[in-house]
Amino acid sequence: MTPRVVFPNKILPYLLVAPQLAITLVFFYWPAGQAFYQSMLRQDPFGLRTKFVWFANFRKVLADPAYLNSIKVTVVFSLATAIVAMCVALLLAVMAEKVVRGKGLYRTLLIWPYAVAPAIAGMLWLFLFNPSIGSLAYMLRSFGIAWDPLLNGTHAMILLVSAAAWKQISYNFLFFVAGLQAVPKALIEAAAMDGAGETKRFWTIVFPLLAPTTFFLLVVNTVYALFDTFGIVHAVTGGGPGKTTETLVYKVYNDGFVNLILGDSAAQSVILMVIVISLTAIQFRYVERKVHYG
Amino acid sequence: MATVDLKDVKKVYPSGFEAVKGVSIAVPDKELCVLVGPSGCGKSTLLRMIAGLETISSGTVAIDGKIVNSVGPTERDIAMVFQNYALYPHMKVYDNMAYGLRNRGTPKDEIDSRVRATAKILELSALLDRRPRELSGGQRQRVAMGRAIVRNPRVFLFDEPLSNLDAKLRGQMRVEIKNLQRSLGVTSVYVTHDQLEAMTLADILVVMNAGLVEQMGAPLDVYERPASTFVASFIGAPPMNLLALTEGASGAVLADGTAIAFAPREARAATLGFRPEDADVTFNAEAPSGALVLPALVEAVEPVGAESFLHCAAGGNRIVVRVAGRATATVGNQLRVVAKAEKLHWFDQAGKRVG
Secondary structure (H helix, E strand, O other): OOOOOOOOOOOHHHHHHHHHHHHHHHHHHHHHHHHHHHOOEEEOOOOOOEEEOOOHHHHHHHHOHHHHHHHHHHHHHHHHHHHHHHHHHHHHHHHHHHOOOOHHHHHHHHHHHHHOOHHHHHHHHHHHOOOOOOHHHHHHHHOOOOOOOOOOHHHHHHHHHHHHHHHHHHHHHHHHHHHHHOOOHHHHHHHHHOOOOHHHHHHHHHHHHOHHHHHHHHHHHHHHHHHHOHHHHHHHOOOOOOOOOOOHHHHHHHHHHHOOOHHHHHHHHHHHHHHHHHHHHHHHHHHHHHOOOO | OOOEEEEEEEEEOOOOOEEEEEEEEEEOOOOEEEEEOOOOOOHHHHHHHHHOOOOOOEEEEEEOOEEOOOOOOOOOOEEEEOOOOOOOOOOOHHHHHHHHHHHOOOOHHHHHHHHHHHHHHOOOHHHOOOOHHHOOHHHHHHHHHHHHHOOOOOEEEEEOOOOOOOHHHHHHHHHHHHHHHHHHOOEEEEEEOOHHHHHHHOOEEEEEEOOEEEEEEOHHHHHHOOOEHHHHHHOOOOOOEEEEEEEEOOEEEEOOOOEOOOOOOOOOOOEEEEOHHHEEEEOOOOOOOOEEEEEEEEEEEEEOOOEEEEEEEEOOEEEEEEEEOOOOOOOOOEEEEEEEHHHOEEEOOOOEEEO
8 A cells, every 4th residue: 555645735736636637627528518418409400490309319329220330330340450450460579579680670660650640541551452543452453352442341341440450550569569578588488398389388478478468459459449540431431332431430520520410420429438438447347357467 | 317417518609708618517317416606607507508498509418318409498308496486477376387287288187186296295285276476485486396396307407496585484495495306306407606505405516617617526525625716715604714825935924924834735835725614713822733823813703603703814814713602702802813734725826726
């Protein structure tokens, strides 16, 4: 137990935390409250009259097949992005550990993509895989794959996941490299003397000890895939073709700012907020139990 | 079970640093060989080469007569107790001990009976469901030992296994390790920088310095006939008193010009030494013949209980003399230190033993 610090001054502590509190209030609680209030309003098409409708917007949204589709799209997209980003990053980090010469350069190059803005990353992938001008799309076609993300929803999703995961790999890589370095060398040596081969050592010793890192990245990557990928979706597919890549966040934007159905959009934001809060709570409650910190 | 033979083993790091400069040691079956020396003398590197954790630059390591230079640590069938125990933190004590057996495909019920039997020997039975972080230092040490024993390997290696324990526990574990090793009859190599541990545990004591073996032999032989001034000052606590000799007008004299009353055993002797317990102090003026007599000034008295150590200035050096029980001398006393001639050790210019 750390000893409790007692301030002699009664007001000073509050003054010290005031800036943090102010920021949280202004940029989180206030907008969240506004969204919640807005989610119970309904406006006419010209924005002249506003009616308080209680939870009618929620009922409408949750009954909307397009919204249910969007949930499905989001689940597929988030899971795929988080899994791809983490697996590739772990593989690269394990490989980077084995590099003897030029370790620093190798790592730096792998970390670079993180500095690229989401929209730019999206554009990059969009051009590479553009059916008419993309060089990689050309390669795929020469392998006999009818690559067309503009018309094929699955292709569009693959493209989107690649772009979103690619950007996150660097970040995950950085954490996995640090995590791997924190695994004591003596443990690996002990396991080797205990007769465990390299693959076995990784899965029975290294991977379990990386669990805190993996867990942290799981939370971060899920939140990233849910929220921070708006720019990529916007740049690469715009939610299309049809609604096959319209994630929840993108639908909030589409309904609110493009279709101007503010009540529905606000209701969706509130639902999204509830989803993220419960997801994080579940992750910390149930997944963290299986994680051993040191 | 197994012998361990090192032949002219060398370790050169890519930086050019030579950690081990050609060491040959033969450990007979069932014996415990202790490598002792100051830090950086290459003893740990040598141990890691036997384990297969370091490559061997030249020379050969053979286990049971078979050269294992190119055999990986996984296949050598050796168990090692690490300095920081290296217990798997995410596994329970039981799984820590069972890990090596599982990797070798031992049947489940055999693993269970062997782990439980080993736990019983080491008094770990009640702790099998705990994780390493829930154990005390001594308990962790036992688990590390158990993990090595349960596999019934051909060779045990110990890398300073007691250095993280407090003095009392260290004494206990030392006895336990010795008894275990003897009752299991497993050939062992033990690395330590603690000369007391080395003396009490070893069947064969190997004193190392700067990548080379200074002396090898039974512990008491090494103690009684140190091969060099390095060994003389490293083995024994407090260490041997070493006094430099120079050529004076009437034969050899000490650094401050004090003449020694008789001729050195060898003319080329450059250093003489005697152990603190081989000297006596007297307040009498007359000197016994055939002994080294040094006028000394007591500078400090260390009462240990059963014995006391007098730190004195004598012959231009600081020397330590052990007296039994309570010391009668006090700080500031002038007295004479007497060491019998046959108890003196003589070393040449290079520090090697003569005579």
